[in-house]
Amino acid sequence: MQSDDIVFEPVVQLEEVEVKTGEEDETCIYSQRSKLFKHTDNQWKERGIGEMKILQHNQTGNEQKFSQHLSCNCSQCFPDCD
Numbered sequence: 001m002q003s004d005d006i007v008f009e010p011v012v013q014l015e016e017v018e019v020k021t022g023e024e025d026e027t028c029i030y031s032q033r034s035k036l037f038k039h040t041d042n043q044w045k046e047r048g049i050g051e052m053k054i055l056q057h058n059q060t061g062n063e064q065k066f067s068q069h070l071s072c073n074c075s076q077c078f079p080d081c082d
Contacts, residue, residue, distance in 0.1 A: 026058060027056050029056050030054040031052070031053045031054075032052055035048070
């Protein structure tokens with residue numbers, strides 16, 4: 001049974017929220033899809049897949065590696081990670 005007059009109204013109205021990534025003051029110099037490996041028990045084990053970025057701060061010029069959107073939780077990959 002099909003009907004073109006069915007309309008679903010939203011139950012809740014959501015407001016748009018500005019999300020800060022921490023990269024607002026930085027320029028991406030290099031970006032590539034990468035895998036994260038951890039060396040344990042004399043072998044390399046894959047721990048996640050994601051985007052690896054090298055970012056440069058616009059004011060200081062300092063460069064840093066930045067990995068985001070890994071398919072694992074940081075605490076799973078690195079137990080000492082806070």
